[in-house]
Amino acid sequence: MLPFSPKTRRAGRLSWPRRRAAAVLGAAALLTTAACSGGVTASADQAEGRPAVLAAFYPLEWISVKAGGQDAAVTGLTQPGVEPHDLELTPRQIADIERADLIVYIKGVQPALDEAVMEHAAGKAFDAASVVTTVPATTEQRSAGDGVSYDPHLWLDPSRLATVVTKLGERLAAIDRPHADGYASRARTAAGELTALDAEFRRTLAGCTTRTMVTSHTAFGYLAERYNLRQVGISGLDPEAEPDPARIARVAATAREEGVTTIFTEELVSPKVAEVLAGEIGAKTAVLNPIESRPAQGDYLSAARANLSALRTALGCP
Structure with missing residues (x-):
């Protein structure tokens, strides 16, 4: 089991009750x-x-x-x-x-x-x-x-x-x-x-050595389903949700069993948990972009192709 559970929430993120309060204030300001x-x-x-x-x-x-x-x-x-x-x-x-x-x-x-x-x-x-x-x-x-x-x-x-x-x-x-x-x-x-x-994507990912990808959160279910990959997410749909130590330990065990060599992080989410997990199992980290925000360079297509390149390396694809 990993020695601690790092927090991934960024300061300033509103809780749901505070979001509702903000919406009420916003509606008043709208008038x-x-x-x-x-x-x-x-x-x-x-x-x-x-x-x-x-x-x-x-x-x-x-x-x-x-x-x-x-x-x-x-x-x-x-x-x-x-x-x-x-x-x-x-x-x-x-x-x-x-x-x-x-x-x-x-x-x-x-x-x-x-x-x-x-x-x-x-x-x-x-x-x-x-x-x-x-x-x-x-x-x-x-x-x-x-x-x-x-x-x-x-x-x-x-x-x-x-x-x-x-x-x-x-x-x-x-x-x-x-x-x-x-x-x-x-x-x-x-x-x-x-x-x-x-x-x-179909051509590149057809003959990879491993088909398991460990990601910061479970954003890549459609990619996994389409290209016959297995996604193991450290957290759920919310990229800032804190995974508990038991969850991290299960992911680490799966990564070892599947011979995972890369833990994927994201640009807009703290990489701390992924980095700790990678260090625990002797893996490296790489960015897999959920393409939720405009890339610094290029567009959706170039960001997707960068993801494909990262997957090809991490999964050992020919």
């Missing part, structure tokens, strides 16, 4: 903001004749831009470098949600957005999880209290994301019929890029 401001981004875009699209976080923003092109005004709700699970909506963003033509999100990732959509934009929301077959949450994910029955990280399977962008193109075409052909064409192009990426 003042709406009365004093001359308009918000969504209304300005609509005045230009373009549908205003709000995307919950980076991969959904990426496909929204891909499908929307010059015909839609796409705005991301989560700033680069911010863990999407930590999203706290500002009064201005709540006003934008009310006025937007479409909100692209995944129910279960961001509780604050889920609540805002339910209260202000239920008929204008596109839930990406509703157009693909989802992977059920694991026992560990459910026991961690994440509150969802499925794994929401569907964007890590390029084949599913191809389906999502296709359906998104259809939804945009229904909203803005004069530009329907453009949405359909751009969505087909993006789906083709994702299908090609899926083929790269």
